[in-house]
Amino acid sequence: MKQLSQRLFGPLTLIAMGATLVLGLWVVPPDQVQGELARLVYVHPSVAWVALYVSFGTAAIASALYLWKRTRSEVMDRVANCAMEVSVVFIALTLITGSIWGRPAWGVWWVWDARLTSSAILGVLALGYLALRRANDDVQLRARRSAVFAVLVAINVPIIHFSVQWWKTLHQGATVFNSNRHLLIHGMQAWTLLISFIAFTMLFFWLLRYRYRLEVQRENLAGASLEEALASRRREGTQ
Amino acid sequence: MIRTALLVFKKDLRIEMRSRVLLWQVLPFGVMALLLCGIALGPSRAGNSSAGPGLFYLVTLLVALLMINRSQSVEKTPGTKASVATLGLDPAGVFLGKSLALAIELWATGIILLGGSVVILHTSLHGAILALPSVVVTLAALAVAGTLYGALTSGGDGAATLLPVLALPAFAPLLIAGERSFSAALNHGGIWRWWLILSVALSVYTAIGILLYGVLEES
Numbered sequence: 314m315k316q317l318s319q320r321l322f323g324p325l326t327l328i329a330m331g332a333t334l335v336l337g338l339w340v341v342p343p344d345q346v347q348g349e350l351a352r353l354v355y356v357h358p359s360v361a362w363v364a365l366y367v368s369f370g371t372a373a374i375a376s377a378l379y380l381w382k383r384t385r386s387e388v389m390d391r392v393a394n395c396a397m398e399v400s401v402v403f404i405a406l407t408l409i410t411g412s413i414w415g416r417p418a419w420g421v422w423w424v425w426d427a428r429l430t431s432s433a434i435l436g437v438l439a440l441g442y443l444a445l446r447r448a449n450d451d452v453q454l455r456a457r458r459s460a461v462f463a464v465l466v467a468i469n470v471p472i473i474h475f476s477v478q479w480w481k482t483l484h485q486g487a488t489v490f491n492s493n494r495h496l497l498i499h500g501m502q503a504w505t506l507l508i509s510f511i512a513f514t515m516l517f518f519w520l521l522r523y524r525y526r527l528e529v530q531r532e533n534l535a536g537a538s539l540e541e542a543l544a545s546r547r548r549e550g551t552q
Numbered sequence: 553m554i555r556t557a558l559l560v561f562k563k564d565l566r567i568e569m570r571s572r573v574l575l576w577q578v579l580p581f582g583v584m585a586l587l588l589c590g591i592a593l594g595p596s597r598a599g600n601s602s603a604g605p606g607l608f609y610l611v612t613l614l615v616a617l618l619m620i621n622r623s624q625s626v627e628k629t630p631g632t633k634a635s636v637a638t639l640g641l642d643p644a645g646v647f648l649g650k651s652l653a654l655a656i657e658l659w660a661t662g663i664i665l666l667g668g669s670v671v672i673l674h675t676s677l678h679g680a681i682l683a684l685p686s687v688v689v690t691l692a693a694l695a696v697a698g699t700l701y702g703a704l705t706s707g708g709d710g711a712a713t714l715l716p717v718l719a720l721p722a723f724a725p726l727l728i729a730g731e732r733s734f735s736a737a738l739n740h741g742g743i744w745r746w747w748l749i750l751s752v753a754l755s756v757y758t759a760i761g762i763l764l765y766g767v768l769e770e771s
Binding site for chain 2: 380431434437438440441444445448457458460461462464465466468469472
């Protein structure tokens, strides 16, 4: 059953992504004000959702679990590392799709808006996390330091979330719900948006799963190379 | 924890008093950086600049990076880590002591640089005095966060370059809040909203440091 669900996850992700593409590009009508440009709403918010909350949340929770002695394991460290790597891709996609939307809507590719700036800072911090991992050869030390850093970086996520309310700059406020928790999007647009959120979330977990497997294989290979080198030295010693 | 904090605090300040790195290396660098900011703005704008608060914090940030590196390099001398581990010092106390020593050094540097920005960048003296409470909290938050980031990067490959890569983006919100409160003080606006935000940041970083500094120092 577990194997079947693992096998089906990839095709299901593909179907969800395909459905988002078809619904977002052809089925949903263009917006009255923004026209065809509004179709980016089925990509940009869902990519940002994955970048800020799903992937960063996964990395932060896995890091916190690593720091807690009762749940400390290599699995948590690997999950945090892999989630952060995928997160970098999604943060980059968020900034790129936002920029593509910003050029015709605001007239510029980039503005010093609170949401944009804080998201860019988060991207740099995520790259810093990867740099920190490569700066330490000791596996335990690397895992501890990167876990603490991930928890520290997670403080920025609520700042980014509330930045549009605190500073009231150019970036629009909430897309789906207003401050009274009432839906701002209805009908086919709402369904397409929901499917896009599900599709990109599935894509994240699919990428995470494959990145995790790759990491395990890389570690096994490194371990096998070390064993091979040791065996070779032993053989040299006995000859 | 408090006893350990006081011990480490006194030790770090004593090292600083004897080595005088702050006085002869860090401060001249800060004053030089302020002068360069004035030169970059040009003679017509340097004397009438609303960029004063931002430039003051930018220079303070660069100086803080040097001081964080210095604060961590003190712990790298052979045998220090082993001695701390053998003595069974409370890591939370070590963190608080190092943060407090760094905060004192940053406050001393900050006051001199604030005077420098009044003289060199013509920032209003009255506004600078009004901004003092927020400057004190911003620098304390920088010291606490800096101690954490310093411990994160110490000993690794390229620690000197890794520290700015990790710390500068993380310090950016503190820099923004500090600059806004300074600007508000210059324009006779309310600084207390920013002061409150900075105090929350200081509390959060202190709590995380007390909880996690021990994990960084584990061997």
